[in-house]
Amino acid sequence: MARNKRIVVGITGASGSLYGYSLVRALHQLGVETHLIVTEMGEKVLQFECGVGMETVKQYAEVHSNKNLFASVASGSFLTDGMVVVPCSMNTLGAMANGVGDTLLSRSASVMLKEKRQLIVVPREAPFHLIHLQNMTRLAEAGACIMPASPGFYHKPKEIWELINFMSGRILDMLGIDHELLQRWGEKA
Structure with missing residues (x-):
């Protein structure tokens, strides 16, 4: 029996919680079953x-x-059908990269990797130092997709929501979920 898509979303305490909130709302509007894990700092930053x-x-x-x-x-x-950690703090990224499963968020990410399911990690930090980059490399080598919160500008955004929706749309693309959140390159609006 076929079921609707089921996505896990993690929101950590990194700046950029608007990305996570936007994604959760978009998944809901698209009828996707969404399971959300928010870290303690994630709740504070969201507020x-x-x-x-x-x-x-x-x-x-x-x-x-x-x-x-x-x-x-x-x-x-x-x-x-996958998990997205958005925004992903460097603390959570380090735990995931090193197989630490002492929280539900890091344990769920580990499950995605071991089950060969899609794990999309959206780090929100700048600049990166060598340990950040090594942790991202470890996750990528284990099968995760690293997608920094770097919206494009070719759609000539005029409002912050256009930038946020660009990233949410790219994440939905990676999950194979149809949407109309962004204007695609080479297509007319």
Whole structure:
């Protein structure tokens, strides 16, 4: 029996929580079953940068506590179509790159890698030092897609939402989910 797409989203404490919030809302609007894990700092940054609390986010996804290693998304037998960590802090990136599974977010990322499912990591840091780059390389070698939060400008954005939707659209493209969030190169609006 076919099922709808099921995506796990992780939001960490890196700046750029608007990317994660936008993606969760887009997945909801597209009818994708979404499971959300937000770190403690992720909640604080989401509130600080977006003015959005967890009560608002809960209307768009099933929210799992980052401390709950018994959650469905902690197991490979829970079928998912991929996971996106957006924004991804360097702390979380380091834990994922080194196989540390002491939180639900890092455990779920490890599940994606071991089950050969798509793991998209959207780091939001600048500049990168050598350890950041080595951790990204380790994740890429393990099968993750590293997609820095670097929106394009060829669509001539006039508002911040156009930049945010560009990144959300590119992430949805990687997940194989049809959408109309961005203007594609060579196509008329």
